[in-house]
Amino acid sequence: MTSIVHLALALKKFSPRYLQVATFAVLACVLAAAQSLPQVHLDASGLAPRPIEELTGTTIARHYALAWRDMAGALESGRSDVLSEEFTGIAKDRLVRRIGEQNQTGVHVRIVDHGHQVKAVFYSTDGSAMQLVDQAQLEIQIFDGNKLIDTQNAPQQYLVLMTPGADRWYVRDLEEVSAKTF
Amino acid sequence: MRRTAPINCTLRHCLAALALLSMLSGWAGADDLRVPATVQAGQSFSIPAEGSGQATFYLVGPDHVVKRSVTLGSAVAIQSSDVRAAGRYHAILCSSSCTSAAFLVEAAKPAHLSFFLHPSRVPVSTPQSIDATAFVFDQYFNLVLTPAVVDFRITPESGASFSRPSTARRGVTWMRLDSTPHEGRVQVTAVSDKTEEARVIQQVAAEACGLRMKAIPSGNAVTLETDPVRDCSGNALPDGTVVSFTKVDRQGKSTVDTPIKKGVARVEFSLHGPAQIGVACGVVLGNEVALNGKL
Numbered sequence: 001m002t003s004i005v006h007l008a009l010a011l012k013k014f015s016p017r018y019l020q021v022a023t024f025a026v027l028a029c030v031l032a033a034a035q036s037l038p039q040v041h042l043d044a045s046g047l048a049p050r051p052i053e054e055l056t057g058t059t060i061a062r063h064y065a066l067a068w069r070d071m072a073g074a075l076e077s078g079r080s081d082v083l084s085e086e087f088t089g090i091a092k093d094r095l096v097r098r099i100g101e102q103n104q105t106g107v108h109v110r111i112v113d114h115g116h117q118v119k120a121v122f123y124s125t126d127g128s129a130m131q132l133v134d135q136a137q138l139e140i141q142i143f144d145g146n147k148l149i150d151t152q153n154a155p156q157q158y159l160v161l162m163t164p165g166a167d168r169w170y171v172r173d174l175e176e177v178s179a180k181t182f
Numbered sequence: 183m184r185r186t187a188p189i190n191c192t193l194r195h196c197l198a199a200l201a202l203l204s205m206l207s208g209w210a211g212a213d214d215l216r217v218p219a220t221v222q223a224g225q226s227f228s229i230p231a232e233g234s235g236q237a238t239f240y241l242v243g244p245d246h247v248v249k250r251s252v253t254l255g256s257a258v259a260i261q262s263s264d265v266r267a268a269g270r271y272h273a274i275l276c277s278s279s280c281t282s283a284a285f286l287v288e289a290a291k292p293a294h295l296s297f298f299l300h301p302s303r304v305p306v307s308t309p310q311s312i313d314a315t316a317f318v319f320d321q322y323f324n325l326v327l328t329p330a331v332v333d334f335r336i337t338p339e340s341g342a343s344f345s346r347p348s349t350a351r352r353g354v355t356w357m358r359l360d361s362t363p364h365e366g367r368v369q370v371t372a373v374s375d376k377t378e379e380a381r382v383i384q385q386v387a388a389e390a391c392g393l394r395m396k397a398i399p400s401g402n403a404v405t406l407e408t409d410p411v412r413d414c415s416g417n418a419l420p421d422g423t424v425v426s427f428t429k430v431d432r433q434g435k436s437t438v439d440t441p442i443k444k445g446v447a448r449v450e451f452s453l454h455g456p457a458q459i460g461v462a463c464g465v466v467l468g469n470e471v472a473l474n475g476k477l
Contacts, residue, residue, distance in 0.1 A: 094245035105249035125313040126300040150282040176269040
């Protein structure tokens with residue numbers, strides 16, 4: 001909560017456009033705190049070819065946080081049924097396949113999520129797709145049964161494609177990429 | 183000489199530490215895994231597994247998990263089917279303890295385009311009214327992040343074809359273009375490498391232009407008929423487009439909405455004394471006629 005207050009104070013230094021962008025962050029942080037979601041800070045400044053509406057930004061930040069919560073839960077529990085809420089298309093297919101193979105091999109993954117700095121980089125003019133770059137702070141622990149066999153604790157960068165559904169934005173593609181990519 | 187002793191002492195400590203590290207690494211059973219930093223999707227390769235004895239190899243990727251027994255001292259073969267999805271993979275080798283390494287799988291060359299053309303119908307001669315967006319994927323539906331040229335080829339029903347090349351950034355590219363002056367279908371084809379996707383939109387007439395009607399009186403009634411209704415580029419407005427006729431006479435104001443049929447709109451009014459009649463189509467007003475012997 002302290003970081004939210006600091007963020008709000010910092011907003012005074014920025015232009016109204018940045019103020020709008022940062023509002024998404026504040027709302028996302030508040031929602032995250034309220035529901036134990038990973039923290040998602042969405043920066044949509046300079047988005048092209050279409051600017052983002054405030055409500056859309058808030059919704060995307062919330063559903064992206066929900067997606068990470070659901071994915072972490074599914075990878076640890078081996079249950080892929082929860083993925084339909086926030087994932088669709090190739091992202092969902094890949095996760096379902098991975099979880100199926102995790103269950104076959106006895107491997108499971110625990111993600112300790114320390115938050116996401118997300119930058120919106122593309123929003124199509126018809127509003128049908130948004131591309132995000134996520135700088136995620138994650139600790140990924142891989143287990144075989146109860147035995148911890150690997151831990152990764154480096155910042156990771158993801159390229160995300162989200163598309164709107166009837167009442168939410170779905171994660172359609174989620175690819176980890178090299179930091180050198182951009 | 184005074185300084186030599188501490189240096190020797192430090193060297194001795196360093197050597198001891200190195201020896202200890204060497205022993206510790208020997209206890210690890212398997213040596214560090216050497217993996218390539220990046221691999222192209224669908225490309226097989228092998229990982230040397232140094233040491234001796236049996237071990238368990240794990241590969242954990244975005245859509246695939248492998249666990250198998252391997253013999254140390256030989257290479258672990260990674261099949262092309264193991265690395266189809268782009269993203270980070272964790273290779274882990276466990277014998278008495280585990281060593282790991284991570285590598286990234288990157289998309290192969292473009293093989294699929296996901297292409298959106300918006301809107302499906304557009305008025306003619308409208309600036310920046312057509313949006314085309316293309317996502318570039320490889321054969322495994324990984325987004326191709328290396329810059330790829332996408333050529334948008336535009337073929338109107340009448341008029342010359344033209345193209346607009348564009349370079350995809352982060353796997354996506356888009357463009358906006360003006361609709362051409364003539365109605366009809368316009369095909370836009372996105373082409374990248376050896377893959378292409380075509381979409382069609384319909385260009386329709388814009389707002390009416392120079393709307394005019396004529397009146398044909400007969401007794402206490404009058405028939406009003408427009409000239410063929412066209413836009414400013416000469417395209418006929420489609421049948422079904424509504425034209426409104428408004429009459430004001432002694433009985434007050436009455437409006438009749440009638441669709442264009444065979445290019446013209448026609449309506450019949452009964453008259454009660456002198457009347458003023460106007461015509462409109464959408465936001466466009468046409469001429470007015472005054473009926474009481476003079477037009």
